[in-house]
């Protein structure tokens with residue numbers, strides 16, 4: 468059984484103005500799905516639809532009962548007045564995590580992301596990469612079953628990109644289902660199990676890179692080449 472099944476017929480911000488017209492895919496345990504598409508194609512709107520942030524939705528988003536879902540937005544969001552420690556304490560209180568569980572989960576994450584010495588600072592004053600890492604810590608604290616990540620590599624240097632990528636792979640290996648929206652196709656090609664290609668709010672393709680190669684009749688082609696082939700086929704490039 469999938470962790471989440473997504474069937475969207477129409478979704479949008481205003482009635483009668485659908486930005487998403489057809490989407491149908493699911494995410495299983497330990498599966499990393501790459502959500503790819505051009506600027507304005509509808510990736511963030513898809514994520515917002517899944518999270519219930521879109522006012523108009525016709526379709527069905529089915530979550531497996533009892534799963535914990537974490538969302539990492541494209542732009543990190545923090546409370547201006549709270550230090551990282553206070554953010555951690557706040558989430559721990561809301562999620563009713565014991566001090567022991569908290570320490571077991573958070574201490575290694577802080578160490579891994581080299582934020583231990585910055586825990587009493589305001590995350591709003593961190594660099595972009597540090598903010599992204601802090602968001603990961605806050606998201607992973609709850610040990611999610613499903614992780615939804617919008618553009619995780621934006622603004623990260625190669626070292627931070629590697630750390631974030633390793634973190635994503637570790638979570639996947641732990642059995643977490645992950646939906647990752649990204650423009651970084653060479654990275655997506657290396658790590659994602661399947662891809663959903665969105666174009667003008669429609670699901671143009673859903674499958675593995677091998678499926679895409681078959682559809683395009685391009686054996687051995689890169690995700691980048693398949694992407695352009697599939698989009699050009701629709702006359703949208």
Ligand SMILES: Nc1ncnc2c1ncn2[C@@H]1O[C@H](COP(=O)(O)OP(=O)(O)OP(=O)(O)O)[C@@H](O)[C@H]1O
Nearest residue numbers: 480481486504505506507508509510511512513650
């Ligand atoms: N808050 C909003 N209100 C109305 N329309 C919106 C809103 N946010 C996005 N849109 C529109 O919805 C469509 C899809 O945008 P979306 O942000 O989902 O694209 P995207 O694939 O995430 O693009 P990018 O790669 O640039 O982030 C676009 O036509 C965009 O103008």
